[in-house]
Amino acid sequence: MRVTVNGEQREISSASVVALLRELDYEGTHFAIAVNYDVVPRSRWAETALSNGDEIEIITPRQGG
DSSP states (O other): OEEEETTEEEEOOOSBHHHHHHHTTOOSSOOEEEETTEEEOGGGTTTOBOOTTOEEEEEOOOOOO
16 A cells, blocks of 8 residues: 655555554654554554555654754
8 A cells, every 4th residue: 555654655565553663674662653643652553554545654763962
């Protein structure tokens, strides 16, 4: 299916948020996910289904000053 991840159009095979993170090789626990501008709690990543056309933001912390 075709979705937008962090502003970039992508073809993905993942059906859920947690599967998408694996597909995109995200590791660790320090990020937040929003699907169609709604923040998805970590406890719901596995059950949150993705659909064609979804807009997904993966927000990671940055160090700096």
